[in-house]
Amino acid sequence: MAIRMGVIGYGGRIRGVIKQIKGICREAKVTAIADPRLAEIKEQLGADAEGIAFFPDADKMLAKAELDGILIGTRCDLHTPMAVKAMQRNLPLFLEKPVAISMEQIRQLHEASLKFTAPSVISFPLRLTTFVQRAKELIDAGEIGRLEHIQATNNVTYGSVYFDKWYRDYNITNGLFLQKATHDLDYISYLAGDRIATVAAMMSRGRVYGGDKPAGLRCNSCDEYKTCHESPFWKYYRLGAGEKNEKGDVVAVNPEDHPCPFGVDVGTPETGMNEDSSSCLYEFDSGLQGVYTQNFFVRRDAGYRGATLIGTDGTIKFDWYTGDFQLISHHRPLTQKLTIGQTLGHYGGDAELAYDFVRGMRGELKETRSPLSAGIQSALVCYLCREAALKRTFLEVPVL
Ligand SMILES: NC(=O)c1ccc[n+]([C@@H]2O[C@H](COP(=O)([O-])OP(=O)(O)OC[C@H]3O[C@@H](n4cnc5c(N)ncnc54)[C@H](O)[C@@H]3O)[C@@H](O)[C@H]2O)c1
The missing domain is CATH 3.40.50.720 (NAD(P)-binding Rossmann-like Domain)
Incomplete structure (x- = not known):
């Protein structure tokens, strides 16, 4: 049926x-x-x-x-x-x-x-990826002792989408903590098995994206089309990205035209705009502390999304971009390395x-x-990160 x-x-x-x-x-x-x-x-x-x-x-x-x-x-x-x-x-x-x-x-x-x-x-999807699931199994089995510190990074190699697609409308996203960090702070909380209780944050806006190009400008009518690093021309000519044939080979400049990410209409720090980069500090109810940092202008092999999970007896490190995962014992001469195999979307998490x-x-x-409770908790933490960044202060996360 x-x-x-x-x-x-x-x-x-x-x-x-x-x-x-x-x-x-x-x-x-x-x-x-x-x-x-x-x-x-x-x-x-x-x-x-x-x-x-x-x-x-x-x-x-x-x-x-x-x-x-x-x-x-x-x-x-x-x-x-x-x-x-x-x-x-x-x-x-x-x-x-x-x-x-x-x-x-x-x-x-x-x-x-x-x-x-x-x-x-x-x-x-991230909390259900093979890497996070494996990390959770190892933490629960006591392989790294007591988890005490989490350092997580998301260097987004495709970050221009947040400035040249609909995501640039801050009224729809309310910034990139809510848009992006919601995933990472969720899997971090899942691994900690706890609630983030305090946050502090910073964000950098208008230093890379945004600028003085006229409002409404699009690539195809811009006289910098051939030299701008965000133009479809440059991305094809220098980086090999573009239209693909049926075999998946890149064969031509992608004709996709898009609004200029360096325009006055990207927003201003006063009216609100997405971050070029942003970072937060967090402390869980248990006292476990950590950092998360995200960047939207990094490119190519500089991409990195993953975490270093440090326990009293060992460390787990993983990076979804490279597919590398390590379990490092602090007190024995032992490091185990894993490599992720073929998966469906979002490193297997979507399935x-x-x-x-x-x-x-x-x-x-x-x-x-x-579950929904995780979605609400993550949105709450991300919303408070944004507030903390705007106010440049520490904020307590209320229990709803
Ligand atoms: N979980 C993930 O990994 C992941 C990945 C990408 C995007 N997203 C999220 O998915 C969401 C959608 O992104 P997208 O790229 O698919 O956007 P999209 O614009 O392709 O899709 C949005 C759809 O909503 C429709 N819509 C607009 N107003 C509506 C209304 N009043 N009632 C019903 N439908 C309405 C639009 O016509 C459109 O078809 C975003 O919030 C984005 O953050 C999540």
Whole structure:
């Protein structure tokens, strides 16, 4: 029998998630879509649109469609309002991150979650990757003694998307702690098995991206098209990125035009804009301390996303970019090295999220491995990091 999924916001990310769900479970079918871009979506789906009921908004879909699960894939600012509506159906919920972008939304979502009893999956693939799962097993087995210090980094080699795609609209994302660090602070908390209680943070804005190019400027009408490092021309000519043929070989300059990341319309420190880089200090209830730092202008082999987890007796280090994982004993001459093998999206984490959602819809589990409570906690910590950075101070994380 078909497992019927209703989707609110049928965008790029949720289509990827649905592909993984269908790969895992043949009976799972999208039977309803609520999205204002209906005509475009129907055209994209072609023959696959058959059997899907289309709705111009979420209210209509939620009122009419018979469903076994709901997925929310809108952009960030709509996650909370859509989730609050959808949760009234009390059906298994897949919700994109960040689950909320303001304190008001965090409180609304928390309030709604108190009455919600169906399984929820928050789109945090990192906590379910092989590396984090292996690290958790080793920590729980006492292999590094008591975990005391976490140093985590995310050097994002594709960081221009946060300045030349929709992510540049700060009103939608509310900055890159909520947009990006929500993943990392989530897996860090998962590994610590604890709640971040205090944060301090800094962010650097308008020093690399932003600038004095005219508002509305796009690459294809810019006289620096051939020399600008963010232009499709440069990325093809110097870095070999661009349009691919059916074999996957890069064959031409990607024609993709985009808004200038060096424009006055990127935002100003006064009106709000994304960070070129940002960092936070955190302390858990247990006293465990650590740092997380993220950078959006690093490129190529300088990419690094991973952590050093330091215990009293050993250290675990891993980097998803290189696929390297090490367990280093402090008091014996012993280092174990692991290498990650082939995985599906987000280092295997997306398939795990999809599997939990399928099991939730089949009634096989009540509590998933990436629940709404984790999404709310991470949004709260990230929101407070942003506040701490703006105020240049330490902030206590309230217990909701
Ligand atoms: N978990 C991850 O690893 C990961 C990765 C990428 C993106 N994301 C998150 O996924 C979200 C979506 O990103 P995307 O790139 O797919 O965006 P997108 O723009 O491709 O998709 C958003 C969709 O929402 C629809 N929409 C807009 N208003 C709506 C409304 N009122 N009701 C219903 N639908 C509406 C849009 O028409 C669009 O189809 C973002 O919040 C992003 O942060 C998460």
